[in-house]
Amino acid sequence: MAHEIIMPALGMAQETGRLVAWLKNEGDAVKKGDPLMEVETDKSTMEVEAQHDGFLANVSAFENTDVPVGEVVALIVENLEAAPQEKKRASEKNNNDNEQNLPNETSIKKETKPAEDFPAPSASNGSLDEQKIEGPSFTKEKILASPKLRSLAAAENLNLIELKKAGFTEPFKAADLSSLRQLSSHQGKMPLRNNATSLVSKSSFLIFMSEINSASEKNISSELIFASFISASLRVIINSEIIGIKYKSGEELNSVLYQDPDKFQLENIRPSNNDIAITAEVCDLTATDFIQLSGDINSDINFTISDFSEQYMITLDWQPNKISQQNALSLLRDLSMRIKSPLKQLL
Template sequence: MPHEVIMPALGMAQDSGVIVAWLKSPGDEVKAGDALMEVETDKATMEVEAAHDGFLADVRAAEGATVPVGQIVALIAETADGAGEAPAPAARTEDGPKPDDEGALPEGHQVIMPALGMAQDSGIVVAWLKDAGEPVAEGDALLEVETDKATMEVEADRAGYLAAILAEERDDVPVGQVIAVISAEAPATPVRRAMSAAPAPARQEAATAQPDAAPDKGAERPAPPAPRPKGPATAAAPAGRILASPKARRLAAEEGLDLARLAAAGYPQPFHVADLETLRALPKSAAPAAAPAGGEVGVISAEIDAAAYDDFRAWLATATDTPPGGPHLLAAFAAGAMRAALGAEGTLTIAAGALGAPAAMDDADLAPLSAVPAPSEASPALILRDLTGTALTAVKPAAAPVPQLTVTRRGDTLALHLAHDAAALPEEAALALVAGLADRLSEPLRHLL
């Protein structure tokens, strides 16, 4: 079955992109990760990569065309049959028909489901952070959206009033579909409904926009689920990844709170900022055993999907004349995570490298990413080794008078390993450091200082 190539949202406030150039021709063979086209927004020009192997076919937008986010621009087919030339782009009107005209929606700016990843075709509404009718300022967080790779907040790109909410929690919404309306004036009657309650013509339009997608499941979906329970559902121990909003993860890391304790107590995921009050109120677990004498080393590990970090490095390579190397870039994120974990405000020195002797640098998180910080003579607070380009999977030193962090890679997964002595770095700070770095690498654009 052919795979759709859609116009991605390269920024939260983006509603369209201009195709600068096609880097593959119809009928060309492509591999996952190959650059397909260059897309220009009002902020940057980036390459969009193929998410599947196959042949570029059915190119639907020519170079220079302005394409709405979420619209199909080409297909990746299993064979080269059916490939053709790109049609001339149709003229696009800025004030096109509203998809819910029959639903008597308030007039205003439409908020669409953004594409938070190159291969994403839908997003799940986790929670609305504003209610229908509330005033919003530009930059306010409107809702949380979950994809198969991350949970992120979507911000308002203009001020006004949230006049209509068109998708409820747990609705799975196609990229590009309207999920809210921000009006300039306070609405007399705010609208709030689930995606399944949209008028039939609007649902039909969404279905025809994705001909190869499964039939719309919204019409069969029952009413939105009941509110999240306030108490624990079960006492089962957590398994797998902890789901939480980026803001909740950041605040928990800053305060040294372990979100796994909420999951272990049976509270439902994903966790939000309000759940941190519950976490603070949980009874403290038994005090950990005293740190072993003799400099024994403890190791804290984490694994994350590398897609967002890879996309960020690709963007950085196009945005700067001299893109930084892996150790320096990782040192910048590690320094930010360590500064937050320790509450450090002064100079922070990190020694970073690969297999050779690491080079010390001051305040890598505060320097521009396009410039490598000057070498430092100060003693490092952290040694970081970027082993992503080697076959090594982990390093556990015999002693750790200075915490040592290694980053390894296996396929599309990055693994973080922090070896530390509790006397040099307390366990709560070590946990916060690893959790904070994992968050930054999972969502690099949201954690730049």
């Protein structure tokens, strides 16, 4: 337990007192009633006595300096090891105070999940590093936001600074909450995803399907053809021996796994029970009324296939950190081509 020693107010309108001399040295044992320091104010001096037994520690005011009334100038601690490490000179403390009081942002920052781009400063990082990471322009400025937005954001542990970084106009209001949620989720675990959509005529594909079904005895579904085509297209951009495709289809969107479906005859493609890495996910909505479905995406590449009158709508949704836009677009182009002119596959 540490007791604070403060600069006392000795006069009516006194703002500072002059510390004339310390009468004990840092680390000295003191007893209650021992004179600790000599203080001068309005031409009179007096001695300040210890109010507790212990050791004098954390002396933070120099002799012959003016110290604001109420300022802590030292501590009396029960044992020296327990003395707090932090040591500030009284003269410097004013500057530090400003830093501590100003950025509410700093305290807000601590509450939010550490984002990938902004790793939490470790203890070994100096304060300089910390400033570099957070950017002085964001930490030192006040954020203008309505009280309602502040309370809503606080309830969801969201940091308003994301709106500022994204260039939204202040003051932020409750209507900005949805943007803040999005920005924060991108900042955190869920990366921003990109997507592209193409529309492909069904006609050749349907003819192709009916012809191979009349040739073979089995009933080959569009699912098997799609899985095979996607697998073949993926091979163009993916350097992997094994292609694993998680395929969701049917009204219930149940999922199955296909391993290298492009390496099999269409009638021989079977779902795999092997424990293989998933290269891409396919959400086949052709058996449903939906044309789009978002969320629940776990792989870097995700295809959504849906019926769009006489066409298939194919959406590719990719993780830009892993797949370049160039590769993504050539992947989508390649797949669209295969569906548009399936017979070319056989040549």
